[in-house]
Amino acid sequence: MNRYVICLLCLLWYIPNGHCQNQAATYIAQHKDWAIDAMRTHGVPASVILAVAMHESANGTSKIATYLNNHFGIRGKNNSKHIRSSYKGYTNVEDSYTDFINYLKIHKQFASLFDQYKPYDYTGWAYGIMRGGYAQNKTWAAHILALIKKYELFTFDDRPADDQERSIVDVTKTGLVPSRKTHAVKKGETLANIAKRYKTTVRKIKIENGLSTDRLKIGQRLKI
Secondary structure: OOHHHHHHHHHHHHHHHHHHHHHHHHHHHHHHHHHHHHHHHHOOOHHHHHHHHHHHHOOOOOHHHHHHOOOOOOEOOOOOOOOOOOEOOOOOHHHHHHHHHHHHHHOHHHHOHHHHOOOOOHHHHHHHHHHOOOOOOOOHHHHHHHHHHHOOHHHHOOOOHHHHHHHHHHHHHHOOOOOOOEEEOOOOOOHHHHHHHOOOOHHHHHHHHOOOOOOOOOOOEEEO
């Protein structure tokens, strides 16, 4: 196989993978606030809510997500004239997020999870939802946990107070500078050195700011 063909194959492999990464980052930036609000109101980890939505809707690109605003694969009636589907239709995506929580609450096989697991126990919730019959695939929970870890969705979960206190102690001991709310990009700065400065990761910054590339502009303000 000649060098040109090898390069072409590598390019064809890289583009879809990079595209998927960008789709995921964009999806998280657009929907994380709903997941966090739902967590603080009802107790389901934001990481689990986001990961389930990403998994079931292919980061919002599936047909039922596109035509029915259904991001959680919940079945029901719809009035769509675009597709014939047994999945439920929603007026908007936020309604789909709300209905996911309601779905867990009204079905007894899931309702017990609210008392059994804390808002930061994403592993318990993922396996609990799977055991309740949300998905027939026995590897479903593993896929959800893989998404949570890959995109560090657990950073959106509310941690117990002692963990937060421990973080403060660690900062004091090590002399690390706590994250600020925003950072103005200066000439010559990259996402990598900004992430290093604030003791975070490039992926977290991209997700928080909905960035699809690593390119920055001087004066651009980033949420850290």
